[in-house]
Amino acid sequence: MFIDRDSFTPFEKKVFLATPKMHGEELEYIKDAFDKNWITTAGDNVNELEKAAASYIGCKYAVALATGTASLHLAIKLAGERLYRGGRAGASLFGKKVFCSDMTFDATVNPVVYEGGTPVFIDTEYDTWNMDPVSLRKAFEIFTEVKLVVLANLYGTPAKLTEIRKICDEHGALLIEDAAESLGASLNGKMTGTFGDYNIISFNGNKIITGSAGGMLLTESLEDADKARKLSTQAREDAPWYQHEELGYNYRISNIIAGIVRGQFKHLDEHIAQKKAIYERYREGFKDLPVSMNPFDEKNSSPNYWLSCILIDKDAMCEQVRGEKKALYRPEKGKSCPTEILNTLSSLNAEGRPIWKPMHMQPIYRNSPFVNKDGWARAKSNAYIDEGQVSDVGMDIFDRGLCLPSDINMDPTDQEKVIEIVKSCFR
Numbered sequence: 001m002f003i004d005r006d007s008f009t010p011f012e013k014k015v016f017l018a019t020p021k022m023h024g025e026e027l028e029y030i031k032d033a034f035d036k037n038w039i040t041t042a043g044d045n046v047n048e049l050e051k052a053a054a055s056y057i058g059c060k061y062a063v064a065l066a067t068g069t070a071s072l073h074l075a076i077k078l079a080g081e082r083l084y085r086g087g088r089a090g091a092s093l094f095g096k097k098v099f100c101s102d103m104t105f106d107a108t109v110n111p112v113v114y115e116g117g118t119p120v121f122i123d124t125e126y127d128t129w130n131m132d133p134v135s136l137r138k139a140f141e142i143f144t145e146v147k148l149v150v151l152a153n154l155y156g157t158p159a160k161l162t163e164i165r166k167i168c169d170e171h172g173a174l175l176i177e178d179a180a181e182s183l184g185a186s187l188n189g190k191m192t193g194t195f196g197d198y199n200i201i202s203f204n205g206n207k208i209i210t211g212s213a214g215g216m217l218l219t220e221s222l223e224d225a226d227k228a229r230k231l232s233t234q235a236r237e238d239a240p241w242y243q244h245e246e247l248g249y250n251y252r253i254s255n256i257i258a259g260i261v262r263g264q265f266k267h268l269d270e271h272i273a274q275k276k277a278i279y280e281r282y283r284e285g286f287k288d289l290p291v292s293m294n295p296f297d298e299k300n301s302s303p304n305y306w307l308s309c310i311l312i313d314k315d316a317m318c319e320q321v322r323g324e325k326k327a328l329y330r331p332e333k334g335k336s337c338p339t340e341i342l343n344t345l346s347s348l349n350a351e352g353r354p355i356w357k358p359m360h361m362q363p364i365y366r367n368s369p370f371v372n373k374d375g376w377a378r379a380k381s382n383a384y385i386d387e388g389q390v391s392d393v394g395m396d397i398f399d400r401g402l403c404l405p406s407d408i409n410m411d412p413t414d415q416e417k418v419i420e421i422v423k424s425c426f427r
């Protein structure tokens, strides 16, 4: 079947990247909070959510917080204090380097800087689009003093967590797992969010389940869980008045929000199954195109399929140039590029997204070191990379990849149309 680019009519109802899906129980838990008048950062919803999450994920303690970013901040702060005792209360990583995922949302990395640390970005691998263990090993050779690794599981796909855990152990380093996008995903039967010494998840509005906001810190340590609860509620000491010995934060979750998430948790498996169906429809729909889906270890890994992405084969890329804020491309028969596909989708009222732009390419982090598989720490100019002299997997995936509409509220017939639209870009 041949559908010409110009023959598509725009979607009447916008097709989104990922939107919330509510089921009704959420409202009941909100009502429960109202009925009991627990309209604050404590109550049954908070307690029950923490129990439900810990039991689903298989960790001892889950501390419900205002956002995933707040959870990461406390995780990083606790790790910093554990590693560098005597570090400054307000900046536990002051002057310390921390190895971080490079191709991720900047919320993975910013809290390192909140704590005074310097991120060192570790390049990405092609098998799962996550932190490359080979590059991580190189980084430990170059920066022998580093004791903390912050890793994200991108788009719901578990990283090479077993290898990375082992490398961290060999170097006496702590691991923080940012499982914000991968709630419910597992590797060898073990849930993401349990591989790190500290782990976090997020209930932000476009995540696989949501409370409109919200996050959690996951840990096996009662001491750390208690510490996180204390820090997240302004670090009050046990005294008759407001007594403070350390710097506190207002990071606890609201009992209303926790009610929404509590209702959503019951539908997590259902959401994962729907996301998986979306991924598989794309995979089937694109089997004759010069593209591949965001990959995972088919034998040992079960992603949550949060976002479906494609990577365009190198020889099927038309010319595309991206500056800091604008992109241009030259259309070419039989070829396409992320800019062309995203523009086309957008012109037809559908929402895609570029791959997370790697952190080492971001102006804010331009001066942070970047380590690739050759142990090479920073390009003098992009020309080295364009000419293939320097391996930069993150930049390559950013260049050739994109996220497709992965909304569980999307109609399958709308998804078929998205598939046809993408195909038409290659004609």
Ligand SMILES: *Cc1c(COP(=O)(O)O)cnc(C)c1O
Residues within 6 Å of the ligand: 067, 068, 069, 070, 104, 105, 107, 108, 152, 178, 180, 181, 202, 203, 204, 213, 214, 215
């Ligand atoms: C969403 C997200 C976060 C932040 O979570 P919030 O709840 O929005 O603060 C952190 N890391 C990654 C990888 C994310 O996708």
